[in-house]
């Protein structure tokens with residue numbers, strides 16, 4: 001109606017790490033640039049992310065309960081609920097209750113099951129967190145594990161080299177635990193170290209997608225957070241799943257390319273500030289495949 005305004009709102013349940021461009025410091029700028037109101041429900045405040053050798057960590061579990069109860073009093077409503085790094089099993093329970101209490105008919109629930117990378121769990125993550133994360137994944141519409149997290153969630157040994165057929169089976173297996181869409185990032189391309197792929201499965205129409213793009217040999221923390229944020233924003237803008245996958249892959253590659261040529265501490269993450277404006281440019285080409 002004329003004179004009314006609707007900016008879609010996202011409840012973003014992630015930590016705030018001061019240094020290192022991960023979690024809320026990636027989620028907020030990306031989704032704000034894409035035109036959404038981001039409402040942070042912070043899980044913890046850290047001096048920096050946990051891939052640096054030391055960090056301070058203020059757990060906000062009790063405060064999360066107070067924030068949620070204040071939001072209930074306000075009758076706050078969200079178009080999307082998006083969770084990422086969680087600091088403890090109790091926080092997983094809080095997020096599950098939050099989903100139960102705030103989900104409406106059209107709410108999009110995105111869970112990025114942040115647990116580990118390169119075949120290993122992050123510092124502070126353990127088997128109990130993996131077990132709890134499985135129960136949160138079951139409640140989501142969209143989940144975005146990397147390859148390491150996929151294997152932890154499925155309770156299978158990590159396998160860096162997978163065929164398309166194996167991956168399709170693993171994606172379906174995770175989707176059968178609850179989520180409508182499973183997206184697995186950071187899958188190496190067999191016999192081509194210069195490429196990396198993202199695979200996705202949509203249970204709704206039983207379709208599998210693959211997007212392959214260049215891989216540069218560097219590891220930047222926070223790229224998983226950036227990937228899921230772009231996918232979330234793209235789906236909220238009304239894009240199809242393969243377009244959302246493609247936009248996110250291209251954005252991450254642009255970020256890595258903007259960073260890679262410098263002498264630079266890769267733990268500081270990609271130079272996000274340089275590429276944020278690209279999020280509002282039209283897509284020039286796509287590379288997704290139906291597999």
Ligand code: PXL
Pocket residue numbers: 015017022023046048049050051085114122221222223224225
């Ligand atoms: O990007 C994932 C992430 C988020 N939050 C914290 C982390 C990490 C990865 O290391 O340490 C605190």
